[in-house]
Amino acid sequence: MALCLIEVMAQSTWWRLLAFFVLMVTKAQAVENTSRCKVKNNSEKKVLSVLEPLTNQNFTAKTKDEMEEYTYVFQVCGDADGVKDAGVVQKNKDKQLVVIGNYSLTQAIKGSDWILLIYQGGEKYHEHCSQGARKAVIMISCDRTKTAGPLSVILEDRERKSDCFYLFEMDSSAVCPPIESKLSTGSILLIVCFSCLAVYLIGGFLYQRLIVGAKGVEQYPNYGFWSEIGNLSADGCDFVCRSRGSREEPPTYRGVSTEPLEEPEERDDHLLPM
Numbered sequence: 001m002a003l004c005l006i007e008v009m010a011q012s013t014w015w016r017l018l019a020f021f022v023l024m025v026t027k028a029q030a031v032e033n034t035s036r037c038k039v040k041n042n043s044e045k046k047v048l049s050v051l052e053p054l055t056n057q058n059f060t061a062k063t064k065d066e067m068e069e070y071t072y073v074f075q076v077c078g079d080a081d082g083v084k085d086a087g088v089v090q091k092n093k094d095k096q097l098v099v100i101g102n103y104s105l106t107q108a109i110k111g112s113d114w115i116l117l118i119y120q121g122g123e124k125y126h127e128h129c130s131q132g133a134r135k136a137v138i139m140i141s142c143d144r145t146k147t148a149g150p151l152s153v154i155l156e157d158r159e160r161k162s163d164c165f166y167l168f169e170m171d172s173s174a175v176c177p178p179i180e181s182k183l184s185t186g187s188i189l190l191i192v193c194f195s196c197l198a199v200y201l202i203g204g205f206l207y208q209r210l211i212v213g214a215k216g217v218e219q220y221p222n223y224g225f226w227s228e229i230g231n232l233s234a235d236g237c238d239f240v241c242r243s244r245g246s247r248e249e250p251p252t253y254r255g256v257s258t259e260p261l262e263e264p265e266e267r268d269d270h271l272l273p274m
Contacts, residue, residue, distance in 0.1 A: 037077040037087075037106040047108040047115060051076050051140070053174045054148055061151040061168065069093050074138060074151055074168060076117070077103050087119035088136035088166070099123050100166050101136030113142035115175045129164035136166050143171035 033055035034048040054076045061072045071091045073081040080089045087103035101119025109116040122134030143149060149171035158164045183191075204221020208214040217223055 034077050037103045037108075039106050039108060044106075044108040047110040048077065048106075050110070050115065050175060051117070054140075054172060057148065059148065059151040059170060061153045063153050072100075072151065072153060072166075072168070074136070074170075075103075077106075088122075088138070088168070098134070100134045110175075113175065113177055115140045125158065125164065128158040130161050132162050132164060134166065135164065136168065138168045138170070140175050141169070141171050142173070142176040144173045144176050146171050146173060148172045148174070 034052055035045075037048055039045055039048065056078060057075065058081060059074045061074075063070050063072070069092065072088060073091070074088045075081075077087070080086045081091070081097070083089050083097060083099060085102045085104050086099045087106070088100040090098040090100055100122040102121040103119055105119065105121040107118040107120070109118075117138040117140060119136040119138075120133065122136065124131050124133050139154075152169045154167040154169050156164075156166050200221065205219055208219045208221060220226070
């Protein structure tokens with residue numbers, strides 16, 4: 001029996017080490033994915049770390065008008081549609097690609113339940129925006145029901161003289177703030193105590209019944225100890241709360257003896273005949 005328990009514990013230890021190793025590799029890979037985006041400060045790196053669940057995925061959106069049909073591909077800190085350094089690309093019906101923004105020039109802004117991701121350094125306009133560079137602005141909003149919602153094209157603002165941009169929008173639960181626990185410290189302590197008590201009772205009961213082979217009340221863990229505690233508690237309560245013997249009333253006046261006074265002996269000598 002002891003040898004079997006040792007083997008089980010060894011196997012459990014190996015599984016735990018393997019799970020820990022896989023978890024560390026996964027975290028390191030996720031951090032490496034978001035580190036591809038080049039930002040200016042560490043605060044923006046923290047913002048990008050929130051978007052780790054959205055990495056290595058292509059999000060697409062389509063627009064169509066009377067003259068042309070376009071497909072947009074967006075990726076978080078990755079090569080959109082396989083184009084190197086491109087965070088957002090645009091394709092027409094002839095599969096001609098235009099890079100709208102590069103993740104090598106990234107800006108990340110975080111709000112209470114949203115993140116604004118900006119890719120700059122796209123290809124230059126030929127006629128619009130004073131032939132300036134294109135820029136992609138992606139608004140990612142909180143939606144707890146969606147891991148990553150569909151990408152939508154809101155507008156292309158190219159009628160200004162400079163700083164033109166494409167605006168995209170999508171929903172994701174990754175940017176949602178954590179739900180704060182409404183339990184008080186006392187409630188948490190009670191839950192922990194009751195959980196530990198339940199584990200103690202159930203585990204001890206199974207051990208006593210299956211391993212030791214106990215029957216009846218002996219199946220309860222440490223039955224002898226707890227019964228002794230109960231008896232000692234009862235004895236202590238009996239000693240403190242119950243009176244022992246009769247209690248004397250304190251004398252009313254000091255100096256007066258509490259012993260009963262002897263009554264004078266009645267003499268009947270005067271009744272005898274002379």
